[in-house]
Amino acid sequence: MESISNPHLHPTEAGWTMSDQAKEEKPEAGDLFEKECRLHERTWCSENTHFLAKKRIYEGRIKNISHGGTYIETDGYFTVGQEVTVAGPFETDGQESKQQGAIVRKDGRGIGVKFKKQLR
Numbered sequence: 001m002e003s004i005s006n007p008h009l010h011p012t013e014a015g016w017t018m019s020d021q022a023k024e025e026k027p028e029a030g031d032l033f034e035k036e037c038r039l040h041e042r043t044w045c046s047e048n049t050h051f052l053a054k055k056r057i058y059e060g061r062i063k064n065i066s067h068g069g070t071y072i073e074t075d076g077y078f079t080v081g082q083e084v085t086v087a088g089p090f091e092t093d094g095q096e097s098k099q100q101g102a103i104v105r106k107d108g109r110g111i112g113v114k115f116k117k118q119l120r
Contacts, residue, residue, distance in 0.1 A: 046061060047062040047088060049061065053078060058075075063110070070086060070088070070099075071112050074111060081103065086101060100116045102116070
């Protein structure tokens with residue numbers, strides 16, 4: 001089974017499940033697209049993070065994560081294609097590590113980041 005370290009995620013035989021606390025923070029169905037074409041299933045969470053963009057450190061909150069990327073709620077002006085380095089609990093032992101990626105989407109609440117290397 002793949003490994004993502006996150007206090008809100010718990011492995012099951014069928015994959016990953018999230019804690020009740022994290023489920024309460026899941027967005028309403030109206031906030032999501034009806035159909036999404038994704039290579040990797042997203043896991044909802046709510047983890048503080050910091051990330052590097054434009055040689056500056058920004059703060060945000062990881063709202064969902066997958067092997068291929070993450071969505072971060074944050075303030076600031078960002079552009080699609082912009083490279084970022086995101087800090088988070090990406091290691092199997094719960095230690096913080098950094099993932100490099102690029103912004104592939106932005107909206108009024110945050111940014112979608114595609115990782116250069118998939119999480120294992």
